Amino acid sequence: MRETFCFSIIMSRLTVFLLVIMILPSCVYVYQVQVGDIDDRKSFEPTPFMIRVSETGVNLEEVGDIAQALGSDSGKEGAEFLKMFQMGPTTGNPVYNERYAEDLLLLIKQKCPDGRVSGLTSIREQRKYPAISGEIIKINGNCLRKRNS
């Protein structure tokens, strides 16, 4: 009797621990890495910068599974119906604002108003949470300014 009680306590704590592990940290997936030309001539002084844009992605399959687990079969059917309209090659989960990456050029111009940019490294990554995800584009680079001397 006592052993069963201890076992149930251990199992419930293990379940809570696993749930915390699943929910709190977000696993990162990388889809694409690209390095651009690098200018390291002495006549320019490099200043590093970083830009990150992101949008929330939704995994309809997981949404359907959660709905089904909560007892709603219509939720699962609705999610499957919506999925029929999302097709073609993808990286990550679908987002509902397809223009979230369009401001990248403008943001680079803001970081580097002189216009000369070097060593652009762009990384397309996803931070995954249950049912939703962060669809991220990260850009590192150097802004080059002409040295005075």
Next chain:
Amino acid sequence: MKSNVLLIMAFLVAGISGCTTLESLSLTNIPQERSKVVTAEREKGIIFYFNFDTDYADELSADLRSQCEGGVVSGILTKFENTCYVPLFCFYIVSRVTATGYCNQ
């Protein structure tokens, strides 16, 4: 006895061999002068998809720059690949980014 050895061999083959997937590839403008080649590589081992950062890829550009001080690196071929060990479960993944370019000084 023989079947046990076969089983161990099968596990070893499954564990040691890895399946590689090419995730992305990019190339920038190639220069006329292509005598000096510079290469940078970064990799990260990930156990059972538990990965929390992508910082390993950030250092590639600085690494190439340090190999071509005072010059210009162009014609950069960037390759991003994943190698999955224990293929059935992808228990251990190595994410590797390789960048190769030409240095002009």
